[in-house]
Amino acid sequence: MCSSARDDRLVNESSGTGPDDKRQEETLKKSGKTTDAVRLTAVRKVYGKRDSQVVALDGVTTRFDRGTFTAVMGPSGSGKSTLLQCAAGLDQPTTGSVMLEEHELSEMNETELTELRRDRIGFVFQAFNLLPVLTVRQNVTLPLRLAGNKPARGRVSKILDQVGLGERSHHRPSELSGGQQQRVAIARALISDPAVVFADEPTGALDTRTARDILGLLRHASQAAGQTIVMVTHDPVAASYADRVLFLADGRLAGELDSPTPESVAERMTHLGAFDDDGPLPRLEPTRKGQR
């Protein structure tokens, strides 16, 4: 469903240069940094109070380069969602630093983080992505309007066309299928032309065919529009759409794989012994650091 005609539309309409080039130039000017969109350094996240502490992330250092599509994999409870939330400024790490472009997230307050999120970050969750009272179009333009900007008509229609929902823009989420709802979520994530799109198991609740559509859209966004995508999944096939796979176990990085195929991912997973397809039960014991 991602025809080449649509590819063209994903490129920023007004200027001749691609948005990616432009952003890169700006960033280079501001920070003198190079190609990473997000950089995590020694990120540690501990939930709960003294006697019921859970270490969800235990010193994670990694980076997501501009225009790349990264899949984050790991058994349930390994800290994937937590990693995503910390990287996206939805939550603050207990210690460690998260840089998004030139912004140090741990130094920002809630309002600054929110403003950063709506301008520079897009989200797709597994479910409950949309406000049930708003139409498709209103959901998609929500981040822009929260920022006080008037969405350009043409751009909204283009994005809705890209995700194949041009016809459905005045429907409400309850009138859409699960796959269609996820596509609306992707359109919303892309509307503000963000630096990074984070997706937490975006295909987790979908059938294989629909899931493939969604994954295609995400890959397309990274390849054609130079968007940085970070996606949590535990499906090897889904992971194979990415440029790189990050493996997580017990809140720690447990390996990386470039140019993954479903087979290589599955092999690495069994190799790591962390999980099979049916998966052992979440291994909670090692992540619980009891009271000292």
Place this chain on the structure above:
Amino acid sequence: MLQLALRTLRFRAGIFVAAFIAMFFATAIMMACGGLIETGIRTAVPPEQTASADIVIAGDQEYHDSGGDPDEPPILPERVRIDAGLADTIAALPGVHQIETFVFEGDPPAGTVDAIGVQAEPGVDVGELRERIDAELDSRTITLVGDERGRAELREAMESGVTVMALAGVFTAFAILVSVFGVASMLALSIIQRQRDLALLRAVGATPRQLRRLILRETLLLSLLATALACIPGRFLGGFVFDRLVAQGIAADGVVFHQGWIPTVAAMVVAILAAVAGAQGAGRRASRIKPTQALAEVSVEGKMIGAGRLLLAMIVLAGGTALTLVTIVVMSGPLTPATGAPAVILLAIGFALLAPVLTKVTTFMVQWPVRAVGGATGELAVLNARGRSGRMAAVMGPVILLTTVSTGMLYLQTTNDEADRQSFAENLVADAVVTTEDDFDPHLVEQLSNLPGIAGASEYVASVGFIEDPPDSSPMNEGWTLQGVTAEGAEATTPVEVTAGSLSDLHADTIAIEDQHGDKLGVDIGDTITLRMGDNTARDVQVAALFSAPEDYSTLLLPADTLAAHTTAGTATRILVTFDENADPEQLVADLERVTAGADGMAVTGRDVLLEEYDDQKQTATLAIYIMVLMIAGYAAITVINTLASSMLARRREFGLQRLAGSTRGQVMRMVGLEGAIVSVSGVLLGTAAAAAILVPVSIKRLDSVLPAGSPWIYASMAALTILLTLGAMLLPAWRVTRGRPAEAALAIE
């Protein structure tokens, strides 16, 4: 954001129904009260006898030198008459076409009339003529025009206007309080119910401030709609209540109900402000929602109780306690509800604010019986009640309010009534009363007191007056009770103990007062006191006796004929008779009847007639309290139903899942029933505790008893009603949402 607010209201109307109804009723009540206040301020009485006069000159029934609040001068109890000689002066004024004098009641003393009607010459400006007339009048005479003219005929109008305004003012204050609280608790619930939506908004870029604004906008839109619609019942409710007040004799028949645009608009503004105030807490709560909560499968409960709420609860409880103390100290009479009722409300709100904490305690207490009765279902009910203490607290608030307000206010009333009646009965020494329709034979009192077995007899005249010199602020500036007595029979027919001088010296311009009162004023036997009598004339009287009397007596004794001259009736119409201690009352009543049989229109009755009369007067105040309780309890009941029903409807998905997991519909209903039992029993317990906080000290102080006066059935029926209401409000909607197939419900968007 406005669009989001609008669409939320449109498509998730369900979660706002409760807040909407709260605002709607509060506004309608406030409009009605506004109408009552306007009616009181205008006190418009279309003239009947004076209809042909352009200007009516009459005595000022307000006493302006009481030293109290100048905006609420006491209303004098007797007809204030005017100098008949004034008629000639007025008739001579330019522009006066014709004058007419009026007497509306009683037999005015020579040289006085009740009113003078002035007809202006054609073409003369009434306003200017009125100014010319006013220039001729002293400060105790006033001019009336238009619909004021009837006030001269209907003297009660002013007094009733004041009562109606006071009542309406208290109602309004309650409506505002309950409305702020109701809206706050219902909005809080609506926030809990769409936590995920709000978290998603935060995730995609809404700042905490934007969420606060969203809640505020929703509330504003909702309150605009609710207040606008409330105009419809608001128009009629005021007139309806006023008619009831007239029917009960609280408002004077003849006063016209007026509800212009001012009360309507003012009520709308106040209701909107109250709603906005109520939305503040909900907005703060919404802005605290974390964006990651959008991802959470189950909504996680936040902190048990915020510091702000705790602080507010403490302030409100402190206010309630302070008012309770004032109530205990001020205690008696019609003023009790003025501080007692707000004290009850504040205590109720304080407890309701603490509900999140208190709920834990009560749920803990009732868990064993619920588990014992319900088994696995009971277990689930307890877990639900515990796991959702935020939601529990939101629904518990109105239950507490309902219990506390209804039982607290009713028992406060019955307790004070009982105490007042007890002290009235104690102060009433007489055993029989002889009444006449016009005048007594001057020797009758003496004749009666000389009958065998009679301890004493005295004429009885009652009025109200003020002490002007030495300066004295009478109790609450409402004046002293003046009682006219016959010197010889005074000692036997009053509860006083003479400490200096003698009551038998009470002739002509004399007075007897309480010795402590005399000390306070610095007067002794033989000193002169200037009194302002009930008909607004001043009179110098000499202290003839000092006495000690029971607490609350606050009565000054004067010679009956001296006092009678300053009453509307002009004469005494009652004789109090006290029997000897071991005399046979029936025999004596028969004796009295025999002696009085010769004269026309005389009757002999027991002392009960005075008690009954007292009860009749009390009825006015009691009825007002009942209306108040009914209004607030009704409102709280609506809140209970609303809150519970909407919280049940929001659990459709949860019930669906539970049924998919193997619960039968019956088991779900049983679980809800047990949850209802936890909520209602806990709420009633807490509400009772809040009511006890004021009732116990007041009962101890006034009745020397821990328990308040009044039938235990009031409590039993209130508690039963609250429990039934709670259960009904939970079970009916739960039954409705579990009607469909479970799978459908489980997949529904919340």
